[in-house]
Amino acid sequence: MVEALIRRFTPGLHHLQIKTASQKTPGGASHTHFSLVPGHGKHILRFKNAFIAVDRQREGKSFDAQGQPFETIKLTTLYAHRHIFEDMFSEAHSLSMQSIEGKTMVYTLRNMTWMPLGDAKRKRPFDSVVLEEGMAEMIRDDVREFLNARTWYLDRGIPYRRGYLLHGPPGTGKTSFVQALAGELDFNIAMLSLSQRGLTDDLLNQLMLNLPPRTFVLLEDADAAFNNRRQRDEDGFSGATVTFSGLLNALDGVASAEERIAFMTTNHIERLDDALIRPGRVDMTLRLGEATLWQMEQMWDRFYAHQDPDGSKRTLFIERVEQYGLVNSVSTAALQGLFLYNKDDPDGAVNMVGQLLMAKTPTMEVPKKN
Ligand SMILES: Nc1ncnc2c1ncn2[C@@H]1O[C@H](COP(=O)(O)OP(=O)(O)OP(=O)(O)O)[C@@H](O)[C@H]1O
Numbered sequence: 612m613v614e615a616l617i618r619r620f621t622p623g624l625h626h627l628q629i630k631t632a633s634q635k636t637p638g639g640a641s642h643t644h645f646s647l648v649p650g651h652g653k654h655i656l657r658f659k660n661a662f663i664a665v666d667r668q669r670e671g672k673s674f675d676a677q678g679q680p681f682e683t684i685k686l687t688t689l690y691a692h693r694h695i696f697e698d699m700f701s702e703a704h705s706l707s708m709q710s711i712e713g714k715t716m717v718y719t720l721r722n723m724t725w726m727p728l729g730d731a732k733r734k735r736p737f738d739s740v741v742l743e744e745g746m747a748e749m750i751r752d753d754v755r756e757f758l759n760a761r762t763w764y765l766d767r768g769i770p771y772r773r774g775y776l777l778h779g780p781p782g783t784g785k786t787s788f789v790q791a792l793a794g795e796l797d798f799n800i801a802m803l804s805l806s807q808r809g810l811t812d813d814l815l816n817q818l819m820l821n822l823p824p825r826t827f828v829l830l831e832d833a834d835a836a837f838n839n840r841r842q843r844d845e846d847g848f849s850g851a852t853v854t855f856s857g858l859l860n861a862l863d864g865v866a867s868a869e870e871r872i873a874f875m876t877t878n879h880i881e882r883l884d885d886a887l888i889r890p891g892r893v894d895m896t897l898r899l900g901e902a903t904l905w906q907m908e909q910m911w912d913r914f915y916a917h918q919d920p921d922g923s924k925r926t927l928f929i930e931r932v933e934q935y936g937l938v939n940s941v942s943t944a945a946l947q948g949l950f951l952y953n954k955d956d957p958d959g960a961v962n963m964v965g966q967l968l969m970a971k972t973p974t975m976e977v978p979k980k981n
Contacts, residue, residue, distance in 0.1 A: 651682075658699055661692035715790065716799040718823055723814060725801050725823060734794030740787045741909045741943065742899060750775065751792060753895060754872060758796075761870065770866035772891045774873045776833070778880040779899035782944025785876040788899070789829050798872075799826040805853050806835035812857025819861045822871065833858070833875040834882040855884060862892045902943045907932060910943065914950040915957040924957040931964040937971065945970035 654665040663686050670681040686696065714731035740747065757773045764771040777785040786802075793800045801822055803810070822828055836858040853861075862873065875893065877883060887893050902910070911925045919925055932938060945967055953959035 659695055661688050661695045663688045663695075715793050716823075716826075717790075718799065718801040718826065720803055720807065720810065720814075720818065723817075725818060725821065735787065735791040737791045737795040739913070740784045740791045741906050741913070742784060742788060743903055744905045746897065746899075747788065747792075750788075750895070750897065751795060754792065754796060757872070758870060761868075765868060770871075770891050771868065772862075772866065772871040772873070774862065774875065774891065774893040774895075776880075776883075776887070776893045776896045777874060777876045777899055778896070779878070780901065780942060781878055782942035783899040783901065784943050785899050786829070786831065789827060789874045789876075793827050797825065799823060800829055801826050802829040802831065804831045804835070805858065806832040808852070810853050812854055812860065815853050815857060815861040816864055819864050819871075824869065828871070828873045830858075830873060830875045833877040833887075834879040837882050837884055855886075859886060859892065862887075901939050901941055902946050904929065904932075904938050906943060907938070907946060910946055910950065911957075911960075914954075915960070918955060919957050924961060928957070928961045928964065931961060932967075935964060935968060937964070937967050941967050941970045 651667050651669055654667070656663050656665055666683075666685040666687075668683050668685075670683055673681045686699075688695065713734055715734050716731045717728045718725040719728045720726075737747070737751070754773070761771060777788070779785065789800060792798075801818070803815075803818065805815075819828065836853045836855050875887075880896075880898075888896060907929065908925060911919075911928060912922075915924065948970075949960055949963060949967060953963060
């Protein structure tokens with residue numbers, strides 16, 4: 612909001628500061644944006660019909676969690692104009708809300724704390740992730756029901772938490788679904804891989820206790836903690852990775868009145884321990900598997916509805932897919948790859964179905980550990 616307030620002032624002939632915003636794309640390219648904002652020091656500015664004395668000062672060398680320096684902005688105006696502050700703050704507030712409205716903020720671990728990963732991202736549409744028929748809606752309704760049951764939990768002294776375990780082979784939409792669900796329910800995401808180096812039990816615990824508001828926590832590679840069953844050493848040091856007991860402690864940490872919704876993902880459910888599947892830790896376990904016939908049809912329609920209005924090419928595609936024995940044996944990511952390669956070209960996708968054979972996953976089920 613302070614950012615929005617600073618931008619609201621029209622800089623006159625005062626000290627200006629150049630604000631640089633750099634953004635790096637995953638491909639390595641970087642975009643830089645410059646803007647002029649009033650610098651530190653004293654300014655006289657006009658807002659509506661009032662003159663305001665502005666004193667913008669930096670507080671020592673302290674930085675907030677986002678790496679921005681702490682600042683104090685003192686605004687002074689005539690007593691008769693004091694009401695304009697209300698207008699000014701509500702305008703600044705709506706400016707700052709506009710910049711994140713319709714977007715999802717993703718937080719990751721940096722400098723031992725949650726930090727936004729770049730700017731807020733455009734929401735991922737809920738139906739852009741195609742899970743097995745009815746599964747996405749079922750999870751969404753469960754989260755909604757949980758969000759509506761706050762007083763029920765608090766009245767009964769039950770920690771207000773819900774956990775979901777999404778498991779299945781790579782590229783079946785586990786991460787993407789959590790992003791789409793966050794968009795649908797106006798949540799942000801704090802994501803973390805449990806196999807990340809340097810993530811200790813204590814740090815994980817601290818992070819779980821300090822989640823930004825209205826944020827899903829997404830713990831990826833949950834099985835990593837189960838590979839590392841080492842308990843704390845005598846001196847209390849638990850090593851540079853998260854342990855099994857560390858994960859359980861972090862999930863069970865001190866409850867607050869705010870909801871905590873955790874999604875855990877794994878490609879190896881057989882490595883997990885039953886102690887994880889306990890209410891509040893994991894309330895719902897869902898398998899996201901290879902693309903079913905229904906998912907294939909849905910994804911086809913999402914890509915080619917315009918080029919194939921009567922669905923005849925889709926029928927051809929499905930026939931081919933069945934001939935090659937690809938139903939329930941290729942990931943939705945592989946299917947998406949084929950459709951992206953043949954963007955706006957359904958015939959190309961039909962002709963290239965055979966390429967999916969390379970992405971076929973062996974269907975060997977590993978027995979679950981007791
Ligand atoms: N069910 C799906 N519907 C739509 N797109 C999907 C689906 N599954 C995967 N994709 C696409 O494939 C890519 C990889 O998906 P994602 O990272 O969500 O998979 P994942 O299951 O989390 O994989 P991993 O287990 O390797 O982390 C994304 O671009 C995503 O859009």
